Amino acid sequence: MENAELIELSLAYGFPICLLIFTFFIGRYLERAHFKSIRERETLTNHLPAVPSVSVDPDVTVAESKLVTASVVVSLDYFKKFLASFRNIFGGNVQSYQSLLDRAKREAILRLKEQVPDCDIIINLRIMTSNISSVQTRNKGIGGVEVLAFGTAVRYQSAP
Amino acid sequence: MILTNTETVPGYQIVAQFGLVSGNTVRAKHVGRDIAASFKNLVGGELKGYTELLEEARQQSVDRMKQQAESLGANAIVNVRFSTSAVTQGAAELYVYGTAVQLG
Numbered sequence: 391m392e393n394a395e396l397i398e399l400s401l402a403y404g405f406p407i408c409l410l411i412f413t414f415f416i417g418r419y420l421e422r423a424h425f426k427s428i429r430e431r432e433t434l435t436n437h438l439p440a441v442p443s444v445s446v447d448p449d450v451t452v453a454e455s456k457l458v459t460a461s462v463v464v465s466l467d468y469f470k471k472f473l474a475s476f477r478n479i480f481g482g483n484v485q486s487y488q489s490l491l492d493r494a495k496r497e498a499i500l501r502l503k504e505q506v507p508d509c510d511i512i513i514n515l516r517i518m519t520s521n522i523s524s525v526q527t528r529n530k531g532i533g534g535v536e537v538l539a540f541g542t543a544v545r546y547q548s549a550p
Numbered sequence: 551m552i553l554t555n556t557e558t559v560p561g562y563q564i565v566a567q568f569g570l571v572s573g574n575t576v577r578a579k580h581v582g583r584d585i586a587a588s589f590k591n592l593v594g595g596e597l598k599g600y601t602e603l604l605e606e607a608r609q610q611s612v613d614r615m616k617q618q619a620e621s622l623g624a625n626a627i628v629n630v631r632f633s634t635s636a637v638t639q640g641a642a643e644l645y646v647y648g649t650a651v652q653l654g
Binding site: 409413416417420424446451452453455456457459461462463464465467490494497513518520521522534536538540541542544 | 597630
């Protein structure tokens with residue numbers, strides 16, 4: 391009888407706890423790897439600025455301008471989602487979502503830049519965040535956040 | 551067809567204006583992608599299946615907008631804006647709009 395109860399208990403609580411520990415380590419590893427790759431690629435694309443201002447330098451002639459878009463859909467891991475749900479009780483900074491959105495935005499801007507390596511500047515950069523999970527499912531469904539970055543890539547006429 | 555999200559196209563003059571053009575797509579994800587994404591959802595990070603899905607859908611919206619602009623005789627669209635909204639469970643609307651113009 392006791393054995394059966396033990397099995398029942400471990401099935402009820404053991405699995406979620408194992409999942410929490412497992413996703414904590416995997417999620418942390420993946421996040422660090424992602425931040426490392428973001429930092430490396432940011433230094434590689436430093437020569438191509440992406441700015442929110444609208445106009446280009448009046449002294450240069452523009453050879454080409456085109457719209458570029460890039461998007462990323464990200465989600466929190468099981469462990470961080472669990473932690474974030476406790477934040478609702480006391481309020482305050484939700485660190486886990488801050489770092490998630492930070493890396494999603496930086497990734498989206500990097501993808502934008504990587505599409506147009508031959509351009510000189512990206513102007514009128516806009517960043518949009520939208521929740522693509524449905525409201526009804528709350529914690530159950532797949533809670534994804536989409537970050538969309540778009541702007542106008544401009545290539546200058548090379549000096550004669 | 552030149553697309554920009556600025557009010558003018560740098561280096562060109564706008565000679566005629568045709569008004570608003572837009573394109574929209576409502577896409578639902580399919581079960582296969584959902585299962586893969588739900589596993590990825592446990593460990594967090596990017597959900598590549600969804601990124602691809604939204605990119606495809608957005609491209610389709612842009613193509614529809616371009617078609618509309620072409621039928622009006624425009625050769626560029628300025629001030630392009632995007633919007634994404636989750637309209638119902640499991641489906642997202644991708645809307646894109648801009649001003650169709652003729653460049654001189």
